[in-house]
Amino acid sequence: MTERFELRIPPSPASVAAARAFVVEIAVQSGWFDERRLDDLRLLVSEVATNAVRAQLARGSDDPIDVWCEVGDRRLEVRIRDHAGGFVLPDPPPTPDPSRGEEGGFGLPIIVALADETEFEATEGGTVVRVVGHGSAAEVAS
Amino acid sequence: MLFDARTEPRGGWVEVIVLGELDLASAPEFRRQLRRASEAGEPIVIDLSGVSFIDSVGLGLLVGADRRARAAGGSLTLTGPSPRVDALFVETGLSKLLDLRDSYVPSKPAR
Numbered sequence: 001m002t003e004r005f006e007l008r009i010p011p012s013p014a015s016v017a018a019a020r021a022f023v024v025e026i027a028v029q030s031g032w033f034d035e036r037r038l039d040d041l042r043l044l045v046s047e048v049a050t051n052a053v054r055a056q057l058a059r060g061s062d063d064p065i066d067v068w069c070e071v072g073d074r075r076l077e078v079r080i081r082d083h084a085g086g087f088v089l090p091d092p093p094p095t096p097d098p099s100r101g102e103e104g105g106f107g108l109p110i111i112v113a114l115a116d117e118t119e120f121e122a123t124e125g126g127t128v129v130r131v132v133g134h135g136s137a138a139e140v141a142s
Numbered sequence: 143m144l145f146d147a148r149t150e151p152r153g154g155w156v157e158v159i160v161l162g163e164l165d166l167a168s169a170p171e172f173r174r175q176l177r178r179a180s181e182a183g184e185p186i187v188i189d190l191s192g193v194s195f196i197d198s199v200g201l202g203l204l205v206g207a208d209r210r211a212r213a214a215g216g217s218l219t220l221t222g223p224s225p226r227v228d229a230l231f232v233e234t235g236l237s238k239l240l241d242l243r244d245s246y247v248p249s250k251p252a253r
Contacts, residue, residue: 016167
């Protein structure tokens with residue numbers, strides 16, 4: 001059985017926390033994610049939502065950002081859609097280089113490292129980022 | 143209130159105490175406190191023990207602050223991260239770059 005949830009957020013910095021809370025609550029309710037995996041999901045969603053908000057702020061777009069979450073079969077899928085043009089993940093994916101002392105550049109490597117699946121799909125006027133997290137081996141008592 | 147940061151002079155060093163979630167929303171306030179802390183030209187210590195969550199935005203700000211402190215001949219020390227936050231420093235390779243400690247002991251007496 002798959003359950004679907006939807007959240008629409010304005011492209012503002014405060015929305016990133018809303019996206020985190022939305023997905024983590026769904027993950028908690030599913031009972032398939034232990035503390036460690038919940039932390040991973042929280043960070044994963046934060047990174048994807050941050051990229052979406054930043055991209056739209058940079059473009060001056062007021063369009064809402066859609067967060068879709070599907071949970072079922074020990075698996076949670078999040079799709080976040082922005083309206084900030086298209087983005088294609090570089091191949092190979094970037095790795096952080098802290099020695100360069102960059103302020104940015106940590107987000108994408110974190111996404112790629114934490115998600116069990118990652119997909120960037122260019123859509124009409126924007127990007128849908130799809131990430132999947134698999135649950136813990138054992139069911140977590142909730 | 144999900145985030146608070148304040149800067150305290152400690153007599154010979156400056157401490158930035160951070161509470162809550164360090165992300166895109168709290169970045170401007172954190173950046174302001176980092177700038178304040180750097181004005182004294184003293185060693186900067188950032189107390190992370192009250193940080194419940196940090197993502198790449200917060201990590202980036204810490205890396206930038208560290209780089210600026212070193213460029214100015216100063217130092218930046220991070221203290222008391224929770225196990226989860228500490229693990230993220232390790233996973234991103236930043237633990238090799240940043241000065242992470244349980245607590246800060248000034249190299250010379252404060253007075």
